[in-house]
Amino acid sequence: MVEKRNHRTETCSPGVATDGPLTRQLPVASHDFGPRVLAIAIDPRCQSTSPDPRGSEHFLDASDLGMSPDAEGYQEFLEDIGSAPPWSLSQLQGYFDRRYAGWDDPPKLSLASPVRRLQYLDEALRSDDPQSIDETLRELDGEVKNALLRSLLRDSSSDELCFLTLLVGELGAHLFDQREGRKNDRMEAERHRQQREESLLTSFQAERATLTQQMEELAAEAEGSRSELARCRAQLQAAQAEEVESSEMQLEMQELQAANRRLSMESQQLREELQELKAQKAMLLAAKEESDGALDELSRRWSNASGSLRDAEADSPPRKRASRGGQPQASLLGRLADDLSAEGRLRGALMAWRMSCLESKMKHCQTLQADLTMANGAAKGKRNCQVEGCCCQREAEWHVLKNVEDLTQR
Known part of the structure; x- marks a missing residue:
């Protein structure tokens, strides 16, 4: 509903809160309840809630209007409104519009009215411009004095009008x-x-400077942490590489231990063969001594x-038959000598x-023993070089593997 206002009073539209009690006084007849409604203060103390939930619209009961069901003219009032209480403000305003046409229109003042000029101030007070309202209130005191003078100069002026005019001036000054x-x-x-904004801004700037410094310190600390993390990662990678290398060395050590066990078994076999060869050598030496003695x-x-033969031949006379018979004996002795010589040579x-x-075989056994000793020393010896991947370590490992391969081939 459109809000209607005049220079003396206001009516509140449904659902709109008011700043204070707004009243309009009209002549009240003894049998008419309509004008009494305008004298009711529209505030929370004079309002009740309808059972019908229709938002925040205000409702009035018969008691709010100062009437009772047994009062004179109550039934006629119900018929004019068209419904039983409680009534909404829109229903009451419709009732006023039908019964009192133009009841909320501003009064028409003649040019000779003492308060004519106040009407223009009333129109200015409805402005939305605060500066215009302030200027109007400043001019209100002078206009009130002008209206009082004009009222006093008129014979038809009343004390009530002067009082209201003074009241308007006092209210304007108070406003x-x-x-x-x-x-x-x-x-x-x-x-x-x-x-407060300046203090907050100052404190904010100081806090921001502090936070900036802390952020820089944290950034430096984070950079150091990143460097430490990179170093730890490098150490971890080196440790992993060493672990892999140690695993490989462990596998190689296991292989070398297996090869060492094989070489130990072969060495034991060679020692047994060497003992047999030594026994055979002793037997051969004994046989050689016996053959040399024989x-x-x-000889x-x-x-x-x-x-003896040469002496016998020299002493006996020469005979033909003897010479014939001596040839077989000489040949027998020659063959015997030849056989003995051949047997000695063989x-x-x-x-x-x-x-x-x-x-x-002895040289071979000595070589095997030396190689076995070298392989065992290389397999069981500790690394003296602390540099990872050094050439001396690679060379030592190569020699160990080479010796193992050579021993395996032999």
Whole structure:
């Protein structure tokens, strides 16, 4: 509903809160309840809630209008409104519009009216411009005095009109003072707000500087942490590489241990063969000594036999038959000497061949023992170099693997 106002009073539209009691006084007849409604203060104390939930619209009961169901004219009032209480403000305003046409229109003042000029101030007070309202309130005191003078100069003026005019002036002055006080309060509040904003801005800037410094320190600390993290990662990678290398070395060590066990078994077999060869060598040496003794004995006997034959031939006379019979004996002795010589040579060659075989086996056993000692020392020895991937370590590992391969091939 459109809000209607005039220079003396206001009516509140449904659902709109009011700043205070707004009243309009009209002549009240003894049998008419319509004008009484306009004398009711429309505030929370004079309002009730309808059972029908229709938002925040205000409703009035019969008691709010100062009437009772048994009062004179109550039924006629119900028929005019068209419904039982409670009534909404829109229903009551419709009733007023039908019964009192133009009841809320502003009064028409003649040019000779003492308060004619106040009507223009009333129109200015409805403006939305605060500066225009302040200027109107400043001019109100002068206009009130002008209206009082014009009222006093008229014979038809009444004390009531003068009182109302003075009251309007007092209200205007009070309103002006209130507005000025609120304006000063607003200015003071604005000043306090600006001071607070400045203090907050100063504290904010100081806090921002502190936070900036802390952020820089945290950034430096984070950079150091990143550097430390990178170093730790590098150490971790190096440790992982060392772990992989140690795993490889462990595998190689296991292989070397297996090869060492095989070499130990082969060395044991070689030692057993060496013992057998030594026993055979001793037997051969004994046989050689025996054969040398037998050969010396045969040589001695041969020398003795040859000397005896030469002596016998020199002493006996030469005979043909003797010469014929001596040839077979001489040939027999020659064959015997040849057989003995051949047997001695064969025995010597056999002994030389056996000695060479024994010497080669001994050298081979000594070489195997030296290689085995070197392989064991390389496998069990500790690394003296602390540099990862050094050439000396690679060379030592290569020699160990080479020795193991050579020993395996042998």
